[in-house]
Amino acid sequence: MKIDLQRRYDSSDDFFSFGGSIVMRLSSDAAIAVCERAAQHGLVIARIEGGIWHSPGFEARLDCIWDGVDPPVDVGAAEQNNLAAAEFIRSETPVHDVFIVTAPQMTG
Template sequence: MVDRSIVYKDAELFFKLNGTSVMKLTANAAVNVCQLATKQNIRVNRIEGGIWHSPGFESRLDCIWDAKDWLKGNGLKNNMLAIEFIREEATNHQAFIVSIEKVT
């Protein structure tokens, strides 16, 4: 079960605990989640950045990235754009929520 009162640093826990849409991650962990998702042919759907208040996540409306519909068939490029977004926003935001397509 995801502990919503902490920011996770381990991308592998994202998949073990089904952290999509709820797990708060450091910028490095969020980038690693996107990389691992790419290796597993999973498309990143959304990135939400915010400010961590320990505990407490303040979602920022100016820090939301949505998957590119025009890249629906190209998960690699889509996920690379997600990674680029996280890296650009990491200077102003301490925590990120990654949403991926449901893994079956």
């Protein structure tokens, strides 16, 4: 299945199944779940980009960008980083309701 760029995805499973890094627009809950599960899939969250969903359409916001660590990293560092990414999304959720997650392999 091809990722629909005019859709906001509500399931973290879709992110992992379709390789949604860098392109998939995720709801707040789905983005948090991706962050919490990423290390289990060998991924580290390198960047979060937030914005506002206009159904359809993503308005990126420069005031909602979070940069994490760059790979390679070990599992412990990735887990800490990924939990920090989830906290960033929680802190931005009152204003921003859609997020793009960049999640490369921990090994680089």
